[in-house]
Amino acid sequence: MARKKVKLAWIANDSARRATFKKRKKGLMKKVSELSTLCGVEACAIIYGPEDPQPDVWPSSPSDAHSVLTRFKSMPEMEQSKKMMNQEGLLRQGISKVKEQLKKQQRENHNFELTQLMYRTLNGEALPDVGTEVLHALEGVIEEKMKAIQERIDGLRGTTSVTPILINRTGVKMEMEAIQRQKWLEAMMNNPPHEQQHQPAGYYGGGNEFANGVPYGDHTPWPNHFYH
Amino acid sequence: MARKKVKLAWIANDSARRATFKKRKKGLMKKVSELSTLCGVEACAIIYGPEDPQPDVWPSSPSDAHSVLTRFKSMPEMEQSKKMMNQEGLLRQGISKVKEQLKKQQRENHNFELTQLMYRTLNGEALPDVGTEVLHALEGVIEEKMKAIQERIDGLRGTTSVTPILINRTGVKMEMEAIQRQKWLEAMMNNPPHEQQHQPAGYYGGGNEFANGVPYGDHTPWPNHFYH
DNA sequence: TTTTCTATCTATAAACC
DNA sequence: TGGTTTATAGATAGAAA
Numbered sequence: 001m002a003r004k005k006v007k008l009a010w011i012a013n014d015s016a017r018r019a020t021f022k023k024r025k026k027g028l029m030k031k032v033s034e035l036s037t038l039c040g041v042e043a044c045a046i047i048y049g050p051e052d053p054q055p056d057v058w059p060s061s062p063s064d065a066h067s068v069l070t071r072f073k074s075m076p077e078m079e080q081s082k083k084m085m086n087q088e089g090l091l092r093q094g095i096s097k098v099k100e101q102l103k104k105q106q107r108e109n110h111n112f113e114l115t116q117l118m119y120r121t122l123n124g125e126a127l128p129d130v131g132t133e134v135l136h137a138l139e140g141v142i143e144e145k146m147k148a149i150q151e152r153i154d155g156l157r158g159t160t161s162v163t164p165i166l167i168n169r170t171g172v173k174m175e176m177e178a179i180q181r182q183k184w185l186e187a188m189m190n191n192p193p194h195e196q197q198h199q200p201a202g203y204y205g206g207g208n209e210f211a212n213g214v215p216y217g218d219h220t221p222w223p224n225h226f227y228h
Numbered sequence: 229m230a231r232k233k234v235k236l237a238w239i240a241n242d243s244a245r246r247a248t249f250k251k252r253k254k255g256l257m258k259k260v261s262e263l264s265t266l267c268g269v270e271a272c273a274i275i276y277g278p279e280d281p282q283p284d285v286w287p288s289s290p291s292d293a294h295s296v297l298t299r300f301k302s303m304p305e306m307e308q309s310k311k312m313m314n315q316e317g318l319l320r321q322g323i324s325k326v327k328e329q330l331k332k333q334q335r336e337n338h339n340f341e342l343t344q345l346m347y348r349t350l351n352g353e354a355l356p357d358v359g360t361e362v363l364h365a366l367e368g369v370i371e372e373k374m375k376a377i378q379e380r381i382d383g384l385r386g387t388t389s390v391t392p393i394l395i396n397r398t399g400v401k402m403e404m405e406a407i408q409r410q411k412w413l414e415a416m417m418n419n420p421p422h423e424q425q426h427q428p429a430g431y432y433g434g435g436n437e438f439a440n441g442v443p444y445g446d447h448t449p450w451p452n453h454f455y456h
Numbered sequence: 457t458t459t460t461c462t463a464t465c466t467a468t469a470a471a472c473c
Numbered sequence: 474t475g476g477t478t479t480a481t482a483g484a485t486a487g488a489a490a
Contacts, residue, residue: 002467002469002480002481002482002483003469003479003482004469004470004482005469005481005482005483006266006468006469006482008266009265010265010267010268011267016469016470017267018474020267020468020469021263021269024259024468025263027259027466027467027468028256028260028263031252031256031259031484035249035253035256035275037236037237037238038234038236038237038238038248038252039239039248039252040238041276041277041278043273043274043276044274044275045260045273045274046271046273047263047272048269048271050267050268050269229484230462230466230484230485230487231463231464231485231486231487231488232465233464233465233466234465234485244486244487247457247458247486247487248486251485252484252485255484255485258483258484259484
């Protein structure tokens with residue numbers, strides 16, 4: 001884990017492996033002792049060397065080690081197996097984790113699609129014939145954006161030093177209700193989706209900022225579930 | 229070891245201690261698995277939680293499942309204010325990660341089901357009318373188990389010191405070809421999936437060990453895809 | 457409480473001796 | 474082969490959401 005990221009696989013080189021073993025064993029033992037000290041828990045580590053039939057063990061104090069091991073051994077095997085051997089449990093754990101990930105991903109996808117919908121609509125594209133549900137969600141997204149912008153503006157008002165270009169261009173006195181489409185675009189696209197930065201200097205002058213291209217570079221059809 | 233160097237002593241603050249415990253336990257387990265992988269040695273860690281009578285243990289049988297799944301981190305959250313253009317890319321990345329996880333999980337599920345199939349069949353339950361594909365896969369699982377057992381026995385033969393209880397019970401002289409069903413069960417169930425330990429003392433005496441119950445406690449129907 | 461973020465601290469792979 | 478050094482990967486404390 002230094003100089004180079006090591007691949008997690010058996011180290012073929014003999015001496016390198018032995019060196020690593022030595023270093024890491026030491027580090028591991030230290031970690032075990034730290035965990036035990038810091039959190040006041042019983043812990044035990046047993047490491048068999050490649051040749052040595054006698055493992056390195058922590059805690060080094062024989063009595064402590066013995067106590068941990070005795071406790072472990074005396075426990076009905078059934079309980080031991082619950083955590084170390086119960087495949088079913090681990091599987092369930094894994095499955096719910098994946099499910100969780102999936103849900104998160106789906107939420108993100110949905111949000112992304114809504115954001116795209118917003119940008120494209122603001123850019124003059126016709127709002128597709130989406131269901132009310134989608135409209136409500138879209139409303140939520142837009143509200144969130146507005147809120148974020150308002151906060152940013154409020155924050156800037158209290159500042160006496162740097163006045164961001166954005167403010168010079170749009171004027172903060174404008175009421176939120178009166179913000180026009182291109183102002184919206186300017187505000188929201190403060191960090192624009194694509195290479196707007198590479199647009200000519202006159203880019204921000206007003207008018208149809210995306211005359212040269214749409215925010216996402218193409219007109220991907222709206223996802224099917226957006227429609228009735 | 230971050231933000232501030234922590235003093236090596238019992239952490240008095242309750243929630244802080246729990247948080248540290250969780251983090252460090254995870255880190256420790258990872259280290260153990262890494263050491264084991266990189267250097268090809270046997271290693272074991274046992275950690276008792278403050279309350280939990282069940283320790284966390286490494287290795288866990290489906291070792292990959294645990295470490296791989298915990299290692300899996302959700303993709304960094306999208307920063308709306310920055311680089312909208314990357315959203316799509318980030319999403320794709322996240323999706324493929326989830327997909328990958330899902331595949332892994334499915335492989336594990338399948339393997340688990342096959343293992344259950346094996347145990348239940350060995351226990352005398354009728355082999356369901358599975359397709360050839362499943363049969364072949366089952367064959368593979370069984371072969372793997374046999375190989376593992378053979379290796380264990382071979383290893384033990386070369387040892388003059390400690391003779392594990394398992395050996396006392398079964399006798400290593402027995403040829404693999406002659407191993408009977410209950411021996412199989414003993415060997416494979418060395419750390420049994422469920423409550424067999426609570427069986428009467430005569431449990432290991434031979435005969436129908438699972439007369440009072442099946443290994444998994446119930447007769448869950450075989451998964452649909454096992455059948456023709 | 458959990459999750460996420462990130463500044464810092466620690467472990468360690470290579471290089472050197 | 475075994476210590477010492479150094480640059481970097483990894484672990485994690487504390488804060489914030």
